[in-house]
Amino acid sequence: MKTIQNYAPPDAQSLQRLQDRLGFSDARMAELAGLDAATPWSSFVGGPEPRALGRQRLFFMMARLALDEAQWQGVLDAMHETGARFDYDDALSASAPPAPDPVADEERKFGMLLVSRNGAFHEMEQLREFAHFAHEADVSRYVNSVFYDSDIDLCRFRFADHDGLTDAARDRIFDAAHKTITRFEFDGRIYHGGIPPESDG
Incomplete structure (x- = not known):
């Protein structure tokens, strides 16, 4: 064998x-x-x-x-x-969502993996906008992935292990997120950002 x-x-x-x-x-x-x-x-x-x-x-x-x-x-x-004895509680049974279609739910921009759990159009648009701002601020290389959890309406970032990821660089990443992402987690806190809607007045 x-x-x-x-x-x-x-x-x-x-x-x-x-x-x-x-x-x-x-x-x-x-x-x-x-x-x-x-x-x-x-x-x-x-x-x-x-x-x-x-x-x-x-x-x-x-x-x-x-x-x-x-x-x-x-x-x-x-x-x-075969003789094995065990209890089995399947937490990953039919209730678990299937893996998202990678074409609809993820894409790579400026070296960052952008993922929307449910492939929501507005989430992917926010992630693309974030990627552009991060690239313009010269900090995209410090971000491995950005994951938008559609079920809890929260965006999370996975940073790269990089010597140049200074406090100033993290601030620029935060600024890019604050301009584009409706709700995101950064350094353990939840923030609300994104472009505010135009007033009716």
Whole structure:
């Protein structure tokens, strides 16, 4: 039987792009990967030395996403038939939204991945405007991805590990967001921005 050889794990940025495409929270990604409380998902996508995702865990994750419900249940049944005993509570069942269509929900501008969880037109327009302002302010290289969570109407930023990401650069990123994004999180706080509507008067 052939086995996977010369395995190189996906880097933190690739795993973050997967999470952004799925629109899953850190807790939901931990469930998808079968992690316990002692190993948070954030340790794989952030920090100075992100953890490497082992091939068995990655295989489990991708199988869960690639197999339909009947196929997945067949795998669990086979595990039971082999003698394994376990409880199984599927938090990723039919209630979980499918991965968004990457054509409708994401695009790359000036090196930044722009993602709208539900592919909302107004969200993608705000993200494109943000990208232009960030590029004009010469700070686009400091932003890996911008994810607009349509379900909670909140935009989040994933910054690049970059020596030039100074406080001044972060301020310029904030200014670009404040000009274009209706509701966004920055340094742990929620802000309201965007171009104000014209008055009726």
